[in-house]
Amino acid sequence: EIVLTQSPATLSLSPGERATLSCRASQSVSSYLAWYQQKPGQAPRLLIYDASTRATGIPARFSGSGSGTDFTLTISSLEPEDFAVYYCQQRTKWPSITFGQGTRLEI
Amino acid sequence: EVQLVESGGGLVQPGRSLRLSCAASGFSFDDYAMYWVRQAPGKGLEWVSGISWNSGSIGYADSVKGRFTISRDNAKNSLYLQMNSLRAEDTALYYCAKDIGFFYCNGGSCYPGWFDPWGQGTLVTVSS
Numbered sequence: 737e738i739v740l741t742q743s744p745a746t747l748s749l750s751p752g753e754r755a756t757l758s759c760r761a762s763q764s765v766s767s768y769l770a771w772y773q774q775k776p777g778q779a780p781r782l783l784i785y786d787a788s789t790r791a792t793g794i795p796a797r798f799s800g801s802g803s804g805t806d807f808t809l810t811i812s813s814l815e816p817e818d819f820a821v822y823y824c825q826q827r828t829k830w831p832s833i834t835f836g837q838g839t840r841l842e843i
Numbered sequence: 844e845v846q847l848v849e850s851g852g853g854l855v856q857p858g859r860s861l862r863l864s865c866a867a868s869g870f871s872f873d874d875y876a877m878y879w880v881r882q883a884p885g886k887g888l889e890w891v892s893g894i895s896w897n898s899g900s901i902g903y904a905d906s907v908k909g910r911f912t913i914s915r916d917n918a919k920n921s922l923y924l925q926m927n928s929l930r931a932e933d934t935a936l937y938y939c940a941k942d943i944g945f946f947y948c949n950g951g952s953c954y955p956g957w958f959d960p961w962g963q964g965t966l967v968t969v970s971s
Contacts, residue, residue, distance in 0.1 A: 737905075770957050772888075779938055780888065782959035791943075791959060823888055830953040831902025833890040 738762055740824050740836035747841050755811040757839045759824035764804045768827050771800055771809045774838075775820045783822075784809060811841075819843055845869040845960055847939050852965030855929055863965055865922040865939030873897075873917035876946035878958055879924050881935035881967075891937070892924065893955055895946060900953040907933075929969045936964040 739762040749755055759769065767787040772780040782791040784800035787807060797812040811818055824836040851863040865877070879891040892903045892913040901913055912925040922939050938961045945956030 772958075774888075779961035779963055780958075781961070782943070782957055785943070785945075785957040791957075825888075825890075825958075827955045827957070830900065830955055831893065831904070833893070833902075833904075833955055835888040835890065838887045 742836035757809040759807040761805045765826040847962035849962045849965035860927045863924040867920045872920040876942035877922045883935045938964045
């Protein structure tokens with residue numbers, strides 16, 4: 737099983753600041769990595785897929801990068817609604833699908 | 844607008860069974876793979892199972908293999924999860940999610956897509 741390790745576990749920042757979240761895979765997942773945002777009491781929402789493609793309707797301040805084992809989600813200038821938990825997810829050959837443990841982005 | 848509405852959750856004793864449903868609307872259900880993902884209280888996300896558009900390819904997480912069965916009825920735009928031999932560790936909010944259209948099979952291997960959108964979930968509590 738491919739293990740995804742996210743860091744940091746918690747990130748404390750202020751609106752307007754830049755956020756950098758990391759996801760490391762235990763073996764290469766090529767570019768098969770996505771990022772999801774989950775706000776309290778809500779279902780997760782797809783932000784980024786294939787490591788760097790923004791999902792439909794996702795603001796340009798969200799960007800993803802990386803390939804192989806190291807990936808980054810960057811939020812260029814935090815808005816108040818961005819404070820949430822972020823998960824990375826990999827998909828390689830069926831049925832290998834795993835999520836990272838999450839990074840909590842807090843004010 | 845795409846909508847996914849889960850139902851069927853509840854309190855169940857260990858060893859018993861439960862069947863979850865997910866009613867889909869707003870898209871051509873029979874064109875997309877579908878998935879179940881769960882989240883234990885206060886914990887992260889765990890993929891549970893997935894099924895291709897025509898039920899020709901099905902996958903399960905090791906933690907539920909042999910106990911859970913995923914199925915779909917394209918005529919009813921519905922996804923199901925039959926959960927047998929339930930354990931305390933199966934307690935979670937169960938989400939259904941739609942593939943964004945990237946699921947494919949090639950040379951006998953299948954490759955899942957990405958999950959979007961998700962329903963609001965149905966809570967399963969396994970306790971005596």
